[in-house]
Amino acid sequence: MKLVGNQCRVKKMSAMLNVFNNLNQLYSFYLVAKLGSFSKAAEKLCVTEPAVSIQIGKLEQSIGFKLIERGAKQISLTEKGKIVFQYCEKMASIVSELSQYVRQTCKYDSYVLNIGTTKSLAGKLLPKLLGVYLRSCSNVSLNLAEYSSEELLKGLIENKYDIAISGRVPYDPKIIEAIHFCDDIIYPVAHSSSPLLKRPVALEELSKEPLIVREKGSAARYNTMDHMIHKGLKPMIVMESGSTDFIKELIRQKRGYSFLPWFCITEELSSGEFGIIQIPELELRLPIDILYLKGPELTEATRNFISFLKFIKRPLLTEIFQYLEQLG
Incomplete structure (x- = not known):
């Protein structure tokens, strides 16, 4: 037709x-x-x-x-x-012009840019992201602090950071300006030998299994628990920790399952050490935001870094990793 x-x-x-x-x-x-x-x-x-x-x-x-x-x-x-x-x-010519513009806008006296981010993002995303940024802005010194998402919001309000990159938790839009950077996918994972991997599992059934979670204030925890609470479920939490590595070690010891963002478990999934629990019709997303204070005029270095992040932003975190690889 x-x-x-x-x-x-x-x-x-x-x-x-x-x-x-x-x-x-x-x-x-x-x-x-x-x-x-x-x-x-x-x-x-x-x-x-x-x-x-x-x-x-x-x-x-x-x-x-x-x-x-x-x-x-x-x-x-x-x-x-x-x-x-x-x-x-x-x-390609436009991208080249953009790179030249970024280099030109960095021609100011050496400036310290204070960045706050979560521990997980600091270990995986930020080294690649800041490596690309610093190639164009060599006059900027970076100071990176790692905290939970809720602690980062508090630090912004107390002027400890110029900008934060964090998983989304509730914030006051009257005080905080937020730009959506990307989404990551949160997966329910268990050790590869777990019976939970052998068949699809209903969320109601999974809530009765031992669950290992991130600490209070974590965006991954907030987004997972918020979903389960809306379903009227009370999961059986056996351990909580501020360390993703500690949580993964407990999974290796077969102490329970956990909900973890994709970028935290890529190696374990690739090696077959962990598996994804199949829960019908469940997709948990972790929005990742660029955060800064409203009101006070931003420094030139902060404005430039925000412009860089806007240029890098993509719908999914996997796409940002791919793009950063292309940039070398």
Whole structure:
């Protein structure tokens, strides 16, 4: 059936939105086209050649036409692919201009930027994130403090930090300005030998099993417990700790299960040491926010760092990790 009028406009708008949602895939295509090779693009991205091929395939499916023709020994761009590549070159030029702008705005006297974040994010995300930032802003010194999400809010109000990056807990919007940075997924996990992994488990049934949780004030705990309370459930908490490593060790000892964000358990899931408990129709998200005080004028360094974070932000934390890998 032919699309006409509003239907046609909706289809065009959908295609445009798909492009904006797949910038990582566009970058993969740009490298393949520029380098003339899937293997060279994969080497540049620090991923496997099949991973690049999958990215290109998803991009072609998303926008609705073929971009690349594969020959026996070389690749070639389709006519539409050549046009898309020209736009990608313009995007690369814009990113280069942005990098130059960031370097120029950092040409002030050395300044200490006080950043507060959670212990989990400090161990996984912040080293990559701040490493990319400092390459453009070498005149800025960073002071990083690690606390629970609730303690970070208190520290902001007491002017201990210029900015905080934290999982979401309730805050006063009259005092705190928040920018949504990304979401992470919270998974119910257990040791790979746990009977809980052998079949789908109802949340009501799981609430009767020994649960190990983060300390009060943790965003992961708040978002998990809030969901269970709304379901009228009272989980059987046997241990709480401010250390994710301690919680994971208890899981290894088969003392119980826990709800943990994806970025805390990537290695254990990849190795098969932990498994995800299958709970029908359950998806727990952990919103991660950029937080700073309302009212007082922000320093130039703080404004610049917020602009950098806005440029990096993505719907999911996994996508931010992928993008930071691309930036090297």
